[in-house]
Structure formats: C-alpha cells, structure tokens
Amino acid sequence: MLLLAATPIGNLGDASPRLVEALRTATTVAAEDTRVTIKLMNALGVENRPRLLSLNDHNEGARAAELVALAAEEDVLVLSDAGMPVVSDPGFHLVEAAAAAGVRVSVIPGPSAVLAALAVSGLPTDRFTFEGFLPRKGGDRSAALRALVRERRTMVFFESPNRLAASLTDLAAELGAERRVVVCRELTKMYEEVRRGTAAELAAWAAEGVRGEICIVVEGAAPLAIDLETGVEQVLELVSDGVRLKDASAAIAAETGLGRRDLYESALRRR
Template sequence: MLVLAGTPIGNLGDAGRRLIETLETATVLGVEDTRVAQRLLAGLGIANRPRLVRVDEQTERARIAELVALAAESDVVLVSDAGMPTVSDPGFALVRAAIDAGVTVTAVPGASAVLTALAVSGLPTDRFVFEGFAPRRDGERRRWLAELAAERRTVVCFESPNRLASLLAVMAEVLGPDRRAVVARELTKLYEEVVRGTVAELAEWARGGVRGEIVLVLAGAEPAVASEDDALAEVLARVAAGTRLKDATAEVAEATGLSRRALYDRAVAAKR
C-alpha cells in the first residue's frame, strides 16, 4: 500500500508512536528532500535506513510508475518536509495514480499547519476554506482577493515571509482595513508567534520584516446589510429566473443575514 505519513511541523516531540513505528519499519520512503528526511530520522532516533526516493515538484511525475509498482508489492511510505503530504506539498499525482492502479492508500495522521493555525486563531472554525499559497503576482493576487471579498467562511492560506507585508497591504485595499486576520508564525517551534488584529494593523506590524514559516488566517466576510424589501425583490427575481422559492430564499438569506423564514413568508404572500 501507499502510506501518507504526517510529520511534525516543527517540534519533533509531536511525532506519534505510530509514525515512529512506520518509519522504523519502512523499506521505501518517498521524500520531498533527502537531507530533511535524514535529519528527521536522526532526530527521532530511528536507526532504520530505508531507500529514499525523492518526490518533489520536479521529480514526482517521473517517479510515479516506479513508486506505484513498488506499492503494489509492498508498503511505500510518503512524507513531505513537514505536515501531511499532498496538502500544498507533493504527492497528489502519486495518490491519484495509486488509486487508479488499485493500490490501497492510507495515512498515518500527523500535525497540520492549517488546522493548528485555525485552532489558535480565535476566528470561527465551524466553516473554513484552505486556499494554499497566496498568488505572487499583484494582478492575480487582487483578483484572488476580490473573489474572497464576500467569502463568509474563515480563510486559511500560506505565504512567504518576504511577501507577507505586501499581501496584507493589498488585503487592506481590496477587503477593507478592518477585516480581522491572524498571522501564525513558526508554529510549534521555539519562536512561535501568533499575532491578531485587523489586516491594516498586521500590515503595519509586518512592514518591519517577518521571518519563519507563515500561516495566515482571515476572518470571513460579514453578512451584507440589506433591506428586507431589496432582499425580497432579489428572491422574486431568482424565482422568476427558474430557482425554486425555497432555494432562492435560502441563498438570499445567507448572503444578507436576514431571516430565511421571514423572507419565505413575504415571498409566498407576494406571489399570491
């Protein structure tokens, strides 16, 4: 089978017994960086020296056939430099190929920078979306933020420390300076830091320079303020366009924050 093994995102003490046992018995280890993998094995006191196969952005597709064939005969363990493989790390193409070949894919769960940052952020965790790495180019970044302007769920993304200040400054422009956000830096490591505030406040803080691995957590958009009459007109327009009344009411209520029941009752009355 193919085993996706989550590794510590900083503190080696977070390595669980199952991960250690998996690495101690592995014969083939797919790794993002062989040097990082060797340090991990040494740091966990693992004497086992499995065959290391490099699986990164440049080599993954060239290694797929070999690793799938190996996984069909024995276990192949896949790790990234930190956290869970395939989550903004290599491995997705290999997983798809293994599934298509009928190879069992399982996981040894481990630390996740996404979930750790979300948990400590103090922002709503009941509904969230992970956006991977923020776009680098200004135009793409602004279009991406424009799409997130009305996103009601909490947004989690990664960013380079060198680009964090500029991202936060553009967020203040596109989303408004008062949108709440959290910067989680060096999670689980010695110099862990979690900074909370508005995007404008965080942009000012980051201007002085930031180091380390960054996870940015952005609060969801507040419901748009709308009059009930305008909302009712929108519901009726959607119904006229073919949307079921129940669905149209739910969609408009979600977008405006108004009562679904009240909108539905008014729409029924208006249609009589």
C-alpha cells in the same frame, strides 16, 4: 498500500510513535526532499535506511505510476518536509492515481500548520476554508482576495515572510482595513508568535520585516444587511445567469444570512 504520514512542522517532539515506527520499518519512502527525510530520521534516532525516492512538484506526474505500482506490492511511506502530504504539498496526483488503480491509501495523522493556526487564532472554527499560498504577483493577489470578499467562512493562508507585508496590505485594501486577521509565525518552534489585529494594523507591523514560517488566518465576511426583497432580486440575477434556483437561493442565503427557503419560495413566486 500508500501510507501518508504527517511530520513535525517545527517541534520534533510532535513526531508520533506511529511515524517513528513507520520510519523504522519502511522499505520504500517517497519524500518531498530526501535530505530533509534523512535529517528527520537521524534526529529521531531511526537507524533504518529504506530506499528513498523523491516526490516533488516537478516529478510527481511522472513518478506517480511507478509509486502506485510499488504500493500494489508493498507499503510505500509518503512524507512531505513538514506537516501532512497532499495539503499544499506533493501527493495529490499520487493519491488520485492510487485510488483510480484500487490501491489502498491510509494515513498517519499528526501535525498540521493549518489546524494549529486555526485553533490558536481566536476566530470562528465551525466553518473554514484553506486557500493555500496567495499569488506572488500583486495584481493576481488582489484579484484572488477580491474573489473572497464575501466569503463568510474563516480563511487560512500560507505566506512567505518576504511577501507578508504586501499580502496584508492587499488584504486590507480588498477585504477591508478593519477585517480581523491573525498572523501565526513559527508555530511549535522556539520563537512561536501569534499576533492579532486588524488587517491594517498587521500590515503596518509586517512592514518592519518578519521571519519564519507564516500562516495567516482571516475573519470571514459579515452577513450582508439586506432585506428579503433585495435578496430575492439577487437570486433572480443568478438564475438569469444560468444558476439553478435552488443553488442560487442557497448561495444568497449563505452570503446574507437570509433564510434559504424564504428566498427560494419568494423567488419561485416571482418567476
């Protein structure tokens, strides 16, 4: 089978006993960076020396078939440099190919920067969306944020420290200067820092320069304060664009806080 294993995101003490045992017994390891995996094994006192195969963004498409074939015959341990493989790391195409071939895929859960940042943020955790890295270019980044302006779920992003100030400035411009934001830096490491504030406040703070691994957690949009009649008009606009009435009612309900059934039935009477 393919065995996806989470590795520490900073603190070596977060390595689970299952991860250590898997490293001790593995015969084949597919690693995002084999050098990082060797360092991890040495740090954990693992003397096993399995066959190490690189699995990264550049070779995953070509290597997936080879690894799936191996996993049909033996266990193949899959590691990223930190955290869970597949989540903003290599592995998706491999898992997709394994599932299509009927090869079992299992997991050794563990550290996750996404969940760690969400947990400490103090923002709502009942519903959230992980958006990965924002685009590098300013125009593309602004467009990506603009598309999320009405997203009501808490949003989690990864970001490079070199682009943090620019991303927070764009976030303030597109989502609002007063939108609540939390920047989590160096989670689980010695210099861990969780800084909370408005988008504008954190953009000013980041302008002085920030180092380390960064997660940004952003408050979702507040429900739009509109009446039922206006909501129905928005539903009908979506319907005129080809969206099914049921789906349009659900979308506007999610954005506005209006009742989905009320929107649906009122729009149905208006058609």
